[in-house]
Every structure is written in structure tokens, then in C-alpha cells.
Amino acid sequence: MVSVTVWNxxxxxxxxxxxxxxxPDGIHAALADALAxxxxxxxxxxxxxxxxxxxxxxxxxxxxxxxxxxxxHDEVEDAVVDRVVSxxxxxxxxxxxxxxxxxxxxxxxxxxxxxxxxxxSGERERLWTVEPGHPVADGVDETFVVAEAEMYGERFDVPxxxxxxxxxxxxxxxxxxxxxxxxxxxxxxxxxxxxHETYPIYREETIRHVIDNGVRWAAPxxxxxxxxxxxxxxxx
Ligand code: ZN
Numbered sequence: 001m002v003s004v005t006v007w008n009x010x011x012x013x014x015x016x017x018x019x020x021x022x023x024p025d026g027i028h029a030a031l032a033d034a035l036a037x038x039x040x041x042x043x044x045x046x047x048x049x050x051x052x053x054x055x056x057x058x059x060x061x062x063x064x065x066x067x068x069x070x071x072x073h074d075e076v077e078d079a080v081v082d083r084v085v086s087x088x089x090x091x092x093x094x095x096x097x098x099x100x101x102x103x104x105x106x107x108x109x110x111x112x113x114x115x116x117x118x119x120x121s122g123e124r125e126r127l128w129t130v131e132p133g134h135p136v137a138d139g140v141d142e143t144f145v146v147a148e149a150e151m152y153g154e155r156f157d158v159p160x161x162x163x164x165x166x167x168x169x170x171x172x173x174x175x176x177x178x179x180x181x182x183x184x185x186x187x188x189x190x191x192x193x194x195x196h197e198t199y200p201i202y203r204e205e206t207i208r209h210v211i212d213n214g215v216r217w218a219a220p221x222x223x224x225x226x227x228x229x230x231x232x233x234x235x236x
Pocket of ligand 1: 098099150195196197
């Protein structure tokens with residue numbers, strides 16, 4: 001069981017009927033359901049709450065933070081971004097999902113533009129599990145399909161992942177690194193691509209299973225807390 005906070009921008013679902021039909025209670029609710037039914041302790045937070053729902057005490061109780069944003073990345077206050085990034089470096093797990101590739105915390109943690117190609121035309125996506133021994137791939141098939149997806153194509157301007165677990169092919173011919181694992185400081189980051197707001201992708205069992213795996217992998221463990229200081233000799 002991991003203490004998870006699911007953060008969602010929560011604008012499309014309130015402003016666009018087509019999206020509201022797919023996620024009537026918000027994308028965060030669908031993700032929270034998936035994780036709660038797999039035994040995690042889940043809370044949610046959204047952009048329009050005070051401090052975007054992420055005051056210090058919420059982050060104190062968060063082992064892994066999921067992040068879904070798209071249209072309002074720029075509205076996320078830098079003070080909250082600073083707080084999230086510093087928590088990740090101190091060990092909090094972080095799962096930016098789909099269009100969170102352009103979220104402020106992910107871009108800050110990567111240090112690159114995190115830009116990509118995209119096309120929204122309901123294309124078939126075939127994902128390949130290219131690192132089957134990784135914990136994020138536990139119990140996942142070698143290949144699986146999202147029937148209707150927004151295309152994301154390379155180049156995806158991120159640093160080379162520490163481990164690339166999933167690779168996507170789209171029927172228009174593009175490929176994309178869809179499951180990228182990083183370590184930043186003491187924290188673990190898993191970027192997972194599927195999840196456009198007009199397709200019910202977060203209701204698919206395989207996708208929910210991968211996100212659960214990502215949460216378990218990214219959760220901090222009980223390693224030592226390093227100190228950074230001028231020190232005396234330990235030996236002789
Ligand atoms: Zn999208």
C-alpha cells in the first residue's frame with residue numbers, strides 16, 4: 001500500500017461536454033479509483049484548489065504523486081512547482097502522465113523542453129514492453145494495444161531515460177518512448193504516455209495495471225538519508 005496523491009488540472013472535464021462524458025468525475029477520480037481498488041491510500045488534488053491542492057501537509061503525506069495537466073500548465077504557481085520538485089529530489093515518487101510531458105515539474109526535473117510531435121485523430125497505438133524485467137512491466141504482456149489514441153511522436157526532447165520500459169508505434173508511422181524511468185536525487189520518476197482526455201484510456205485494465213506498477217516502483221524505500229556537509233574522517 002502506497003500513499004498516493006493524484007493531481008489533475010481538472011479543466012477539460014468541467015468545460016468540455018465531450019470530455020465530461022468520458023470522465024464525468026474528472027480524470028483524477030478515474031485514476032484514484034484504479035489505485036484504490038489495488039489497495040493504495042489515495043487522495044486527489046486539483047489546480048483550482050488553494051495552493052493547487054498541494055500544501056506542505058498534503059505533500060508530507062504523499063509517497064507518490066501522479067500529475068495530469070494539459071491546457072493550464074502555465075497557471076501552476078512556481079512556489080508549488082519548487083515544492084514538488086524538491087520533494088521528488090528528496091525521495092517522493094512522481095508519475096507525470098500523457099500531456100504532463102509539458103508540466104512545469106517534469107520539465108524542471110528533466111532540464112529539457114520535453115516537446116514532441118502530436119496528432120489528434122484517434123489512431124491505433126501499439127505499445128511494446130521493451131524491458132520486461134523491470135518492475136513497471138510486472139505482469140504486463142509483451143505488447144498491448146490502445147484502440148484509439150492521440151499520437152505522440154519522436155523526437156521526444158527528454159534526457160535518455162535510465163530505463164526505457166515501453167515503446168509505442170502509431171498507425172501513422174511514428175514511434176514514441178512511452179514509458180521512461182528516471183532517478184532524480186533520491187526520487188524516482190516514471191513518465192507514462194497513454195491517457196488523452198477524450199478517450200477512456202484510464203478505464204483500461206492494462207493501463208491501470210501499469211500505473212499501479214509505476215506507483216509501486218516509484219514509492220520511496222527506507223534507504224539512508226544522505227547528508228551533505230563538511231565532515232571529519234571516518235577511518236583513522
Ligand atoms: Zn492529449
